[in-house]
Amino acid sequence: MQEITIIKPETSRFQIGLKDLWIYRELLYFMTLRDLKIRYKQTAIGVFWAILQPVLTTAIFTAIFTSIARFESITVPYPLFALSGILIWLYVNTSITMASNSLVGNANLVTKIYFPRLIVPLAATLSGLLDLLIGVFLLVLLMLWYGAAFSAQMLLAPVFIGLGVILATAIGTFFAAVNVKFRDVKFALPFALQIWMFLSPVFYPLEILSEKWRLVFAFNPLTGILLGFRSSMFGTPYDWFAIGISAAFTLILLMFGFFVFKKMENDFADLI
Amino acid sequence: MTVIKVDNVSKVYKLGGPSHNSLRDALASFVRSPLSRGARESIDALKSVSFDVSEGETLGIIGNNGAGKSTLLKILSRITKPSAGEIELRGRVGSLLEVGTGFHSELSGRENIFLNGAILGMKRAEIEQKFDEIVAFSEIGKFLDTAVKHYSSGMYMRLAFAVAAHLEPEILIVDEVLAVGDMAFQKKCLRKMRDIGETGRTVLFVSHDMQSIGRLCSRVIWLKDGEIVLDGETNEVISAYRTEQSETGSERIWSEGSKRPGNDLAKLSAVRVLDKNGVPASAIDIREPLFIEMEYEILSGEKVVVPNIHLYNDFGVCVFVSHDWQSEWRTKPRPRGTYVSRMKIPGNFLAEGAFLVTVAASTYTPMEVHFVVRDAVLFHVVDSIDGETARGDYAGVLPGIVRPILEWETEILNS
Numbered sequence: 066m067q068e069i070t071i072i073k074p075e076t077s078r079f080q081i082g083l084k085d086l087w088i089y090r091e092l093l094y095f096m097t098l099r100d101l102k103i104r105y106k107q108t109a110i111g112v113f114w115a116i117l118q119p120v121l122t123t124a125i126f127t128a129i130f131t132s133i134a135r136f137e138s139i140t141v142p143y144p145l146f147a148l149s150g151i152l153i154w155l156y157v158n159t160s161i162t163m164a165s166n167s168l169v170g171n172a173n174l175v176t177k178i179y180f181p182r183l184i185v186p187l188a189a190t191l192s193g194l195l196d197l198l199i200g201v202f203l204l205v206l207l208m209l210w211y212g213a214a215f216s217a218q219m220l221l222a223p224v225f226i227g228l229g230v231i232l233a234t235a236i237g238t239f240f241a242a243v244n245v246k247f248r249d250v251k252f253a254l255p256f257a258l259q260i261w262m263f264l265s266p267v268f269y270p271l272e273i274l275s276e277k278w279r280l281v282f283a284f285n286p287l288t289g290i291l292l293g294f295r296s297s298m299f300g301t302p303y304d305w306f307a308i309g310i311s312a313a314f315t316l317i318l319l320m321f322g323f324f325v326f327k328k329m330e331n332d333f334a335d336l337i
Numbered sequence: 338m339t340v341i342k343v344d345n346v347s348k349v350y351k352l353g354g355p356s357h358n359s360l361r362d363a364l365a366s367f368v369r370s371p372l373s374r375g376a377r378e379s380i381d382a383l384k385s386v387s388f389d390v391s392e393g394e395t396l397g398i399i400g401n402n403g404a405g406k407s408t409l410l411k412i413l414s415r416i417t418k419p420s421a422g423e424i425e426l427r428g429r430v431g432s433l434l435e436v437g438t439g440f441h442s443e444l445s446g447r448e449n450i451f452l453n454g455a456i457l458g459m460k461r462a463e464i465e466q467k468f469d470e471i472v473a474f475s476e477i478g479k480f481l482d483t484a485v486k487h488y489s490s491g492m493y494m495r496l497a498f499a500v501a502a503h504l505e506p507e508i509l510i511v512d513e514v515l516a517v518g519d520m521a522f523q524k525k526c527l528r529k530m531r532d533i534g535e536t537g538r539t540v541l542f543v544s545h546d547m548q549s550i551g552r553l554c555s556r557v558i559w560l561k562d563g564e565i566v567l568d569g570e571t572n573e574v575i576s577a578y579r580t581e582q583s584e585t586g587s588e589r590i591w592s593e594g595s596k597r598p599g600n601d602l603a604k605l606s607a608v609r610v611l612d613k614n615g616v617p618a619s620a621i622d623i624r625e626p627l628f629i630e631m632e633y634e635i636l637s638g639e640k641v642v643v644p645n646i647h648l649y650n651d652f653g654v655c656v657f658v659s660h661d662w663q664s665e666w667r668t669k670p671r672p673r674g675t676y677v678s679r680m681k682i683p684g685n686f687l688a689e690g691a692f693l694v695t696v697a698a699s700t701y702t703p704m705e706v707h708f709v710v711r712d713a714v715l716f717h718v719v720d721s722i723d724g725e726t727a728r729g730d731y732a733g734v735l736p737g738i739v740r741p742i743l744e745w746e747t748e749i750l751n752s
Contacts, residue, residue, distance in 0.1 A: 068427075068428065068429060069425065069426065069427050070415070070424075070425070070426040070430065071423065071424070071425055071426075072412060072413070072415060072418070072419065072423065072424040072425075072426070073418070073419070073423050073424075074418055074419055074420055074421055074422070075418050089458075091455050091460060091461050092455040092456060094455075094461075095451055095452045095455040095456075096452075096455075098452075099441055099444065099448075099452050102443070102444060102448065103441060103443045103444065106443040107443070173435075173438060173439070174438060174439050174456065175416075176416065177416070177434045177435050177438040177439075178414070178416065178432065178434065178438050178439065178456060178457070179414055179415035179416055179432070180456065180458070331417070331418050334411065334416045334417045335350065335417055
């Protein structure tokens with residue numbers, strides 16, 4: 066059976082194009098591999114950046130927060146707490162930044178060849194996973210060093226990493242599409258990401274906030290992911306309420322991100 | 338069987354007006370006039386274009402810059418969508434709008450073969466299966482594991498084309514790929530493209546190079562301002578296109594008596610290139626004869642006047658000079674009147690390419706030139722690749738001023 070392709074003007078019907086994505090799944094694999102391979106090309110210390118960044122950030126936060134403030138609610142040594150948050154944050158931050166530049170950075174592909182455009186930002190968010198896995202390995206080593214307890218809850222950690230990937234994909238695809246038309250993204254995004262970090266419990270526990278504010282913070286999709294990841298790693302009780310809200314909100318963001326991306330997709334080749 | 342069906346396809350591009358390349362512009366224009374969406378200037382890149390392509394056909398698309406060729410290719414390869422109309426494609430489509438699309442300079446040749454193959458729509462297993470063939474075709478040999486940024490541009494092009502050439506789609510869309518690379522590489526590309534065409538696959542080929550179009554395509558579409566001007570057999574379309582393009586056509590007529598070239602003895606009134614049927618034509622099949630005709634007036638019957646024709650090729654090389662040596666007036670003065678002299682150039686004689694015709698009328702004893710018009714008319718000889726011309730099965734660039742079919746004999750001496 067020969068494949069038949071119909072080319073028609075754009076319709077208003079919204080489709081993610083999962084079938085097309087499936088057909089091109091190997092391209093996603095090769096694009097992810099490409100992004101991985103070129104990430105640390107022509108750097109002196111290569112993949113050590115994946116270790117150096119979280120370690121240095123953890124060291125700075127530890128130096129600051131163990132001398133000026135005490136977070137009573139933290140049950141594990143502060144460096145473990147900080148590193149676990151920083152790993153997730155660095156992944157989300159880097160992936161969104163890379164994804165938002167991905168379409169513009171691959172303009173020659175977009176204007177010269179057909180393939181599902183979603184693959185470009187997807188590859189950018191997936192390729193960041195290696196750094197995160199290296200970071201998690203580092204965290205486990207540090208937990209051994211501090212003699213922290215290991216529990217079966219650790220098996221749930223991949224679920225929250227998965228939620229992190231979905232969140233990065235949602236926001237990354239949105240900005241990748243918007244960046245094609247409005248290059249303001251390049252300036253606005255780093256600033257917005259920085260504010261987002263301060264508004265998320267990356268280096269402070271949620272418990273320093275009042276009940277009312279904790280509820281507000283739960284609507285930050287990153288909050289539930291951070292809480293869930295930490296509970297998994299350190300074997301502390303899960304805050305399912307916050308996690309539930311974050312997960313639901315993450316999925317809504319994903320649909321929104323895909324929707325905007327698909328809406329703008331047809332004009333990419335003409336605008337870029 | 339029809340494999341490409343293009344039905345009333347149009348494409349409108351919005352130009353100028355509120356295009357909002359920054360958010361500030363978008364907001365500002367919204368604040369100024371929140372209700373109007375702004376009057377946009379637009380251009381019609383394609384206007385209701387329709388055509389069908391059958392399986393195994395090699396279709397050429399020609400036209401000036403801005404005629405809509407690239408837009409058509411972009412729509413066919415699904416990079417951009419049409420504004421109206423519909424296209425139906427049967428079979429896998431491979432498009433080569435640029436060789437080496439998606440190559441990454443930091444990656445090695447090996448890594449790029451897989452990446453580029455996947456971008457072009459090949460399956461991983463397929464690439465693995467053809468890997469050795471691709472490497473052999475590209476001739477990059479020991480540099481396979483070197484980053485392509487260290488490649489020479491020639492190596493880069495060879496590798497890129499090698500991947501693309503092994504794509505084996507049912508429909509191949511090619512844009513100007515052959516405009517790059519050295520001669521040897523171009524030959525290889527042309528041969529590969531011809532092979533693709535011969536295996537029953539459909540090829541759509543856009544080029545400015547009329548010689549490659551003539552060699553590869555059986556049918557040509559000429560686009561102008563987003564519309565199809567002509568859709569037909571290669572020679573016919575190239576001929577029409579060339580005639581419109583060049584100031585020098587295949588026919589030149591001086592209607593006003595005072596402006597005719599010449600002296601008070603002889604004046605030229607017309608020069609024409611005719612095909613075998615006596616119809617003015619600017620593109621001629623290499624196998625067929627052609628005629629160059631000059632029309633002139635003899636104003637006084639005092640001297641012997643010999644019309645002569647000088648033929649030059651594309652590179653300004655004089656191919657030959659020929660006199661009218663057969664007519665009865667070769668040695669005696671001719672009476673006043675209007676004459677037509679016609680020179681026949683046999684088929685399978687000139688090489689392919691463009692030829693410029695200079696016409697003159699002279700008296701030889703004593704030497705006197707009555708008129709001479711340089712580059713009066715122009716014509717093209719087209720050599721198609723179907724194995725029946727002097728080029729045989731060779732698809733590349735064939736040098737030489739003439740291309741006769743000569744006799745060969747080969748005998749076996751021992752075995």
